[in-house]
């Protein structure tokens with residue numbers, strides 16, 4: 001029997017419509033591999049990862065709120081819980097100020113001090129911009145490693161969302177850090193924006209699939225209407 005959640009609090013995860021769409025289209029793109037161990041990286045203003053086993057979510061990086069997991073445009077992602085206590089107890093910050101700091105003034109914007117937009121940071125020559133993008137890619141790769149443990153390995157990695165679909169440099173930086181898993185990115189296919197961007201012989205398939213949450217909503221409403 002499932003245990004009742006503490007105070008009704010649940011680990012929700014987010015970007016579910018995006019992940020549902022990927023799980024739906026993946027078999028057409030990679031066949032039987034779609035039934036294996038897949039990590040999907042939804043990288044937009046908000047960013048999260050989802051581990052799919054047999055097409056079903058078994059772990060995600062966001063939890064009760066959209067603050068957890070990856071570093072994002074303006075959100076910190078996971079931090080030491082003691083940091084929050086320190087800011088309140090030792091620095092005298094109000095809870096509302098901490099919430100504003102972690103949600104709206106952290107992430108790519110906070111680290112770079114320049115922008116939350118990957119396009120602006122990619123075009124900047126400031127070392128802080130480079131540092132922010134490197135940290136963003138490092139956090140994605142590190143959390144992908146964590147989800148690979150949850151899955152017991154990795155057969156496919158999918159990039160989606162505005163950054164996942166368009167930022168070839170971020171994809172390359174993430175994939176380089178995951179090469180030890182047997183993931184071999186094809187730099188040309190990645191730069192040219194193909195949907196399949198791993199090299200022949202890569203033990204991990206790497207794909208870029210456009211997010212289509214609207215299509216998922218339409219399909220679900222269609223199912224309800226025709227039921």
Ligand SMILES: Nc1ncnc2c1ncn2[C@@H]1O[C@H](COP(=O)(O)OP(=O)(O)O)[C@@H](O)[C@H]1O
Nearest residue numbers: 043044045046116117118119161162163166167
């Ligand atoms: N051509 C591009 N190159 C790099 N990054 C891009 C590009 N286009 C959009 N982005 C990034 O995508 C982000 C928005 O992603 P999107 O998935 O549209 O957001 P949302 O979470 O609001 O749906 C922007 O913050 C920007 O950093």
Ligand SMILES: CC(=O)OP(=O)(O)O
Nearest residue numbers: 014015044045046066
């Ligand atoms: C859940 C979430 O972070 O949404 P968005 O990516 O639209 O900010």
Ligand SMILES: [Mg+2]
Nearest residue numbers: 044161162211
């Ligand atoms: Mg979106």
